[in-house]
Amino acid sequence: MIGIDWYLALSAILFTIGIIGVLIRRNAIVIFMCVELMLNAVNLSLISFSAYHGDISGQILVFFSLSVAAAEAVVGLAIIIAIFRNNLSVDITKVNLLRW
Amino acid sequence: METYAFVLLAVLAIATALGMILNKNTVNSALLLVLNLVSIAGIYLLLQAQFLALIQILVYAGAIMVLFLFVIMLLNIDEEENLFDKFRLKYLMAFLLGVVIFGQILYSLGGVTEMLPEISSEMIRVGTVEAIAEVFYTDYLFAFEMTAILLTAAVVGALMIAQYKVKITGDSE
Numbered sequence: 001m002i003g004i005d006w007y008l009a010l011s012a013i014l015f016t017i018g019i020i021g022v023l024i025r026r027n028a029i030v031i032f033m034c035v036e037l038m039l040n041a042v043n044l045s046l047i048s049f050s051a052y053h054g055d056i057s058g059q060i061l062v063f064f065s066l067s068v069a070a071a072e073a074v075v076g077l078a079i080i081i082a083i084f085r086n087n088l089s090v091d092i093t094k095v096n097l098l099r100w
Numbered sequence: 101m102e103t104y105a106f107v108l109l110a111v112l113a114i115a116t117a118l119g120m121i122l123n124k125n126t127v128n129s130a131l132l133l134v135l136n137l138v139s140i141a142g143i144y145l146l147l148q149a150q151f152l153a154l155i156q157i158l159v160y161a162g163a164i165m166v167l168f169l170f171v172i173m174l175l176n177i178d179e180e181e182n183l184f185d186k187f188r189l190k191y192l193m194a195f196l197l198g199v200v201i202f203g204q205i206l207y208s209l210g211g212v213t214e215m216l217p218e219i220s221s222e223m224i225r226v227g228t229v230e231a232i233a234e235v236f237y238t239d240y241l242f243a244f245e246m247t248a249i250l251l252t253a254a255v256v257g258a259l260m261i262a263q264y265k266v267k268i269t270g271d272s273e
């Protein structure tokens with residue numbers, strides 16, 4: 001059995017890749033997928049702590065996080081569709097109504 | 101054996117995540133994310149969380165990513181043209197910020213290394229459907245029922261936001 005720090009390091013790497021993706025991409029859908037990736041990285045660290053402590057509560061928390069992620073994906077994609085209907089693009093640099 | 105499986109799955113997860121954020125084509129990004137989610141589900145299996153590995157594949161890789169692909173298909177998105185041509189300063193700043201956050205996480209992880217738990221003897225029975233259901237329907241019953249309300253609210257809200265014309269009934273006439 002390998003140590004827990006390997007799982008936590010993998011979780012940190014995936015979280016960082018998600019952050020960089022959110023910062024450099026301009027397509028709203030890809031940014032959304034990067035947010036899902038970050039949620040998954042946090043889920044991975046929760047499950048590894050849960051497994052190594054022998055405590056089931058972490059896995060329950062991951063289940064709730066999964067259902068919140070599903071709700072968030074539904075609402076977010078609806079917002080993206082509404083944005084696309086208004087300015088025929090999902091490029092977030094073109095959504096600049098509130099910018100100065 | 102387990103170490104080999106972990107290394108294989110971890111390399112697969114990191115490679116597909118990098119491919120996802122560097123790919124110009126949105127559909128390819130979505131498919132790479134599916135592969136990433138499946139490899140993370142494999143890592144859940146290594147951690148004896150069978151129930152969550154199945155839920156990850158069913159809900160994430162099945163339902164949510166199909167929703168993403170449908171939206172991509174509906175919107176008919178063009179490929180992002182100049183992904184790395186201009187805004188070089190912006191990419192540099194983003195990369196530096198990512199490195200700083202990664203360093204912070206690793207630093208805080210290194211500070212508690214001696215406190216991290218060893219493998220627990222109870223771990224064998226953690227993660228099966230029976231063990232999770234036992235806790236779900238006793239201690240977390242209220243939160244579990246609240247999840248239903250959350251999902252219903254999300255569906256209703258998504259319909260309200262995404263429908264073409266919002267009809268306002270009442271005192272419009």
